[in-house]
Amino acid sequence: MTSLQRLCAWMCGFAVIGCSQPAGSQKTEPEAKGAAAEPAKGTEAKAPEARAAAQTTSGQVRSDVALPLPALLGQPVLSVEPNFGEHQGKGMARTTCVRFAPERTFFRCTFALQRYADKGDEWAGIRVEYEDGLAASIGFDGYKKGTGPFDPKVLLRAVGLELPDEPRADAPAEGVRRWAWFNDRARLKIGEHQYRVEISVVGDDWARSRIDVVRNEPLTPEQKAKIVPPGAGKPEISEPPPGP
Numbered sequence: 001m002t003s004l005q006r007l008c009a010w011m012c013g014f015a016v017i018g019c020s021q022p023a024g025s026q027k028t029e030p031e032a033k034g035a036a037a038e039p040a041k042g043t044e045a046k047a048p049e050a051r052a053a054a055q056t057t058s059g060q061v062r063s064d065v066a067l068p069l070p071a072l073l074g075q076p077v078l079s080v081e082p083n084f085g086e087h088q089g090k091g092m093a094r095t096t097c098v099r100f101a102p103e104r105t106f107f108r109c110t111f112a113l114q115r116y117a118d119k120g121d122e123w124a125g126i127r128v129e130y131e132d133g134l135a136a137s138i139g140f141d142g143y144k145k146g147t148g149p150f151d152p153k154v155l156l157r158a159v160g161l162e163l164p165d166e167p168r169a170d171a172p173a174e175g176v177r178r179w180a181w182f183n184d185r186a187r188l189k190i191g192e193h194q195y196r197v198e199i200s201v202v203g204d205d206w207a208r209s210r211i212d213v214v215r216n217e218p219l220t221p222e223q224k225a226k227i228v229p230p231g232a233g234k235p236e237i238s239e240p241p242p243g244p
Contacts, residue, residue, distance in 0.1 A: 059181075059188030059197075062160035066120045069160060069213060072128070073135050074191040080128060080135045085117030088125050096228055097131050101183055101194070101216050108226035115141075122158065124207065131215075137195075139212040146206030152179045152199040155211040163188065163197060175203050183216055193217060 061069055072080055091114035096106045112130040124142025128135050143155060156163065163186050167179035178200040181188075188195045194217040202208040219227070 057164035057187065059164060059186050060162040061188075061190055062162070065158065065160040066122060067126075067159070069138070070190055072138055073195075073213070073215070074193060075135050076133055077130060077135075081116070083119070084126055084128075085119045088115040088117055091115070097136070099216055099219055099223075100196070101218050105219060106228045106230075107219060107223045108228060109223070127212075129214075136193075137212065137214040139210055141210045142207045143209050144206070146209065150177075150201050150204040150206060150209065152201075152211075155199050155209060156197075159211060159213070161188070161197065161213070167197075167199075172200075177201055177204070188213075 063070070067083060072083065091112060093110075093112045095108060095110065097109040097111050098104060098106050110130075110132050113127065114130070115125050115127045118124070118126055122144055123140045124144065127139040127141065129137040140155070140159060143158060145158070146154060152167070163181050165181065165185040165187070167181050167185060169177070169179050171177055178198065180199075181197040183194055183196055186195060186197045188197065193215050195213050196216045197211070197213055199211045200209070
């Protein structure tokens, strides 16, 4: 039993306790002008439909990568850990989890965070957040195969993601750039759960880049029954989405 498994087992014990006219036909000049205008009207009318269709496109997940996300997210600790190398650090645990849909809310659950080495040597480290013994979120740190100017799309491809909308970009600190796809921009569902995606880099250095795929969906009735008061959770583990 690994240290994380022992940690989850201890925490579980603690918890128990406490989305055209025919050829040759003639038209007068006014009629001809009216007919010429019709295609333009049709195109104009279709534009909102095209935009609406784009908004219904979902994020896609590829399986032709070293660590396919569906094989990790939503899976139990015993299925997830063999995909990685040794533990990096001792990890941590707490008795609350957090969601940001529609607003930041903490609820009681058995939470554990562990960072691992990457067997494939593509990343400096991989972080997994577990909720009640299942992998809920995953983060990849320090992409080792990046070359040239930093491009967030490279990280998306590296983890097998194709997202339908453009991200919200900002600079939360000096030298830091961030690209965020909240639920409405990512429209990412893996298994039965929804996720948001965030990429950041410090000084455009590939070694200081990271991509996080974070579970984010409305609470279930069971989770709503376990909501804890504001201030009782620990937001530093799952960071809130940037801006409104």
